[in-house]
Amino acid sequence: MRPHSSFGGRHELGQNFLHSDATLHTIANLTRATTGPILEIGPGTGAVTAQLYRLGRPLTLVELDETRIIHLEHSFPRAQIRHADVLTSRLDQPVIVGSLPFHLTTPILRRILRAKKWQNAILLTQWEVARKRAGVGGSTMMTAQWAPWFDFRLIERVPAHAFTPKPSVDGGILTIDRLTTSLVPKRHRSDYQQFVRAAFTGRGRGMKGILTTMNLTDRATLHSTMDRNDVRGDTLPRDLNPDQWAGLYSALSTTAKTTTKNPSAAQKQAAQKQNRQKQEKGNTMHNDKDHKNPTIPAATGEIPTIAEKPVITGELPIVGGDRAAKKLEASIPGVDPEAKAKSHDKGHLQAERGFMPQHAKASQPQPRWNLPRRRG
Structure with missing residues (x-):
């Protein structure tokens, strides 16, 4: 052995x-x-x-x-x-x-x-x-x-x-x-591998849904990139060949970097998207989040203070609340508010505890079989 x-x-x-x-x-x-x-x-x-x-x-x-x-x-x-x-x-x-x-x-x-x-x-x-x-x-x-x-x-x-x-x-x-x-430069290996991992683990039906969820670029650019690399929308990540992977990464990564380096273009796209959403809703919201104080320039980091307008706290006013409070504070007729000695009968104790006569249960008629029998 x-x-x-x-x-x-x-x-x-x-x-x-x-x-x-x-x-x-x-x-x-x-x-x-x-x-x-x-x-x-x-x-x-x-x-x-x-x-x-x-x-x-x-x-x-x-x-x-x-x-x-x-x-x-x-x-x-x-x-x-x-x-x-x-x-x-x-x-x-x-x-x-x-x-x-x-x-x-x-x-x-x-x-x-x-x-x-x-x-x-x-x-x-x-x-x-x-x-x-x-x-x-x-x-x-x-x-x-x-x-x-x-x-x-x-x-x-x-x-x-x-x-x-x-x-x-x-x-x-x-x-x-x-x-x-190599199909992709070696210096991009880490970014490329993260791109592939995100595609394999991402949500969506096929590469079109997955790449749309990843938000790398707008839909028009995404569709044209997939067409140039002969990638159908329902194609699964496992079915792509190396040339298709490299083509998608090269095009989409370049688009993403361009968008990041050009913030004005990204802001314009976001503003256009917000305007479309407002138009679809009919512009029924007057107190819009985008309303700004014209006296303070945008994107300065300062919080505008509008003294002539009340601060919106999110609480709804109670209509008639003042009158109800006054009624509660009014004195009870026939009761001396200055009297210190109070009786301790049953009716007074019930009144102190908030008991009202209408709260008592109505007496129920007793059934005939429970009545006392007549004699003689």
């Missing part, structure tokens, strides 16, 4: 080793079409490493399982071996090859895409992940966020029985090539 790694067993390390000769030759041919030194992620038993070693190019191996380091050093003496985690190790070679652990595919892909020095990546991942990254059946947000700088391609499907031990799902070979000419 082989020794156990301090980082966990086969499941924790995601060790499903490839043994299919056909798949090994496919990976070797794809790597042969590239140029420059190679960095392999997770060599494991060295099945893929043997194919790469025969190419005679500089080779760097990044392996987390310390129990396999001695075997790799003995089998591939010309290779540089790093005992490190790919999530923290340097990805400083032009070509990256590796069979990624299925449960860590997305974190490793993010790590690879953020690295700057590599040019080509040949990766063996889970089949569904490879399909989505290549945009087959609809791309994911991650693919759309990186599509202006990378070309994702799905090569072939690798059955589960091509691995030892056999996983529960199939694998797929995915290639990622850095574009020589």
